[in-house]
Amino acid sequence: MTNQLFTTLEQAEQYLRQALGEGKSFDVCIKPIFVRNMEVLSVYISGLVDSETLTNMLAELQFEEREHIEDEPAYFDAHFNYHGKEPVETIEDFLLGVLSGRIGFVTEHGHCYCAEFRKYPGRNPEEPDNEKVIRGSRDGFAENIIQNTGLIRRRIRSADLRFELMQVSKLGKTDVAICYMQDLVNDEHLHWLQERFQLIDHDGLTMADKSLEEWLFKQKFHPLPFVRYSERPDIVAAHLLEGHIAIIVDTSPSVMLMPVTLFHFLQHAEEYRQAPLIGSMMRLLRYLAALLSLVLLPLWYLFAKESHLLPDSLSFLGVAESSEVPLFLQILIADLGIEYLRIAAIHTPTPLSTAMGLIAGIVIGQIAIDVGLFSSEVVLYTAIVAIFTFAIPNYELSISIKVFRIFLLIMTALFEANGFFIALFIIFSYLCALRPMKVPYMWPLIPFFPKAFMRVFIRFPMSDDALRPYIVGAKQRKRA
Numbered sequence: 001m002t003n004q005l006f007t008t009l010e011q012a013e014q015y016l017r018q019a020l021g022e023g024k025s026f027d028v029c030i031k032p033i034f035v036r037n038m039e040v041l042s043v044y045i046s047g048l049v050d051s052e053t054l055t056n057m058l059a060e061l062q063f064e065e066r067e068h069i070e071d072e073p074a075y076f077d078a079h080f081n082y083h084g085k086e087p088v089e090t091i092e093d094f095l096l097g098v099l100s101g102r103i104g105f106v107t108e109h110g111h112c113y114c115a116e117f118r119k120y121p122g123r124n125p126e127e128p129d130n131e132k133v134i135r136g137s138r139d140g141f142a143e144n145i146i147q148n149t150g151l152i153r154r155r156i157r158s159a160d161l162r163f164e165l166m167q168v169s170k171l172g173k174t175d176v177a178i179c180y181m182q183d184l185v186n187d188e189h190l191h192w193l194q195e196r197f198q199l200i201d202h203d204g205l206t207m208a209d210k211s212l213e214e215w216l217f218k219q220k221f222h223p224l225p226f227v228r229y230s231e232r233p234d235i236v237a238a239h240l241l242e243g244h245i246a247i248i249v250d251t252s253p254s255v256m257l258m259p260v261t262l263f264h265f266l267q268h269a270e271e272y273r274q275a276p277l278i279g280s281m282m283r284l285l286r287y288l289a290a291l292l293s294l295v296l297l298p299l300w301y302l303f304a305k306e307s308h309l310l311p312d313s314l315s316f317l318g319v320a321e322s323s324e325v326p327l328f329l330q331i332l333i334a335d336l337g338i339e340y341l342r343i344a345a346i347h348t349p350t351p352l353s354t355a356m357g358l359i360a361g362i363v364i365g366q367i368a369i370d371v372g373l374f375s376s377e378v379v380l381y382t383a384i385v386a387i388f389t390f391a392i393p394n395y396e397l398s399i400s401i402k403v404f405r406i407f408l409l410i411m412t413a414l415f416e417a418n419g420f421f422i423a424l425f426i427i428f429s430y431l432c433a434l435r436p437m438k439v440p441y442m443w444p445l446i447p448f449f450p451k452a453f454m455r456v457f458i459r460f461p462m463s464d465d466a467l468r469p470y471i472v473g474a475k476q477r478k479r480a
Contacts, residue, residue, distance in 0.1 A: 003087035006110030035061045036079045041106040048101030050119035072107045084116025120144045128231035135273045140231045145250035151233040172204030175250035184243040186473030208252035223403045225396035226436040228264050229254040243474030259439040263456045265394035271459050279459035293388035294401050298408040300381050328413045334382040439471045
C-alpha cells in the first residue's frame, strides 16, 4: 500500500472539509502551509494540539521560492524531519489520527502523513483523594493516557514493559492501553482479554473504565467489583511486577488491575509505607473492620430481639428504652440515612460538606432520639458501622458490603438466628462461586493456600524471598 490517498491538493481539501465539517465545527482547522518550497495542507483539531510547538517548527520552514519537486515524499521527509511523523495508508487512519489530536499533512499530489503534536487538556498529576498516604509520592494518574503511561514508565524502566494501544467503540474510538510485563504476564489471561476486546460492539465508552469493565466481565447485576481501580502509579507498578495486567483508558484518572481477589480490595499503600509490624496491624484492623461492617448491625439486632441468647454479662447490648417504631425499621432507616449522607456529601460543595455533616450527624440524630424515632443504641451502632465501612479502602467493595448487610438484616428479621446464619452461608457461597477471569474470588482462602493466606494477612518484610501470587500465573514465580 502507499500513502498517496488523494490525486490533488484541491481534492483532499474538499473531501476533508466535508468529512470534518469545517465551518460547522469551530475547532476544525484546515489550512495550507509551506514546507520550504512545497505547498502542504495541514489538518488538526485546535483544542488537542500543542500549538506553540507547531508554530515554532513551521516558523523554520517558511516559503523560499517556487521550484519543481520531483520526489514529493523524499522532499517532505528531508525538510519536515520531525520525529513523530509517519505516513498514513488509509483515509480512515488519517481521520482517526486527526480526531485523536495528531496533525495531518497532505502534499500537492495527495501523499498523507500524521505527526505527533498532541497536547490533551487536563490537570497535572496530584495525589488522589481516596488513596492518600502519610509518607510516599504525591503524584497520581490524570485523564491523559500518555501522561499516565509515562508515570508507570518512570517506575519500571524495563524493556519488557508493554503498552498495547487500541481504539474501542465505533463512534467514540476511545484510546485504551493494555499494560503488562512481557516476561511475566500469563498468556492465557492476556489472550482472554484481547478476545473480549474484540467482542465489544458499542458506539462509545461514555463512563470510560467502568463501561469497559462491564463489557469485559459481563458484570450484569453482580454487586461486587471484578477489577481493582487505582489512581496511584506506585500501586499499579507493584501489581505489574507481580504479573498482573493493567488497563489504562483515556479520559479516566483510574487504572484497572486484574486478575484480583477479594483480599486485593482490602489492601492499601500505607501498609507498605510503614514498618512490617505496623503494616500488619493496620491490615488486620482493616480486615476486622470489613467483617464487622457486614455482621455487626444484624448481629446486634438479633441479640436485641433474642435477649436470651446473651449471657448476663452482656445484657447491656440490648435496647434500654423502647420506641413506637419497630427496631428493624429504625436500623434500616438509620443505615440508609448514612448512605444518603454520603450521597449528599458527594453533591455538596467542599466548603459546605463539613457543616452539612455536622448538622445531619449531630443535630438531626439527637432530635430523632429526643422525639422517639430512634433509640440511642441504634444511632450508636449505626455510627460505629459507618466508621467501619469508611475504613474499607475500596469504595466499590464498601457499597457491596452495605448491600450484603441489608440482605443479612432482612433475613435476620424474618427468620431470627436461623435467617442470620443462612444469609451468611448464602453470601459466603456466592463469594466462593465467583471466578472472574477464571480466578477464584476468595483465593487463598478458597481454595486454601496456607503460605499465601499467611501473606495476605501479614505484611512480611520486603527482603523476604516471596513468590508472585499463584492466581496471576506469572511465567516466573520467584522474584529476583
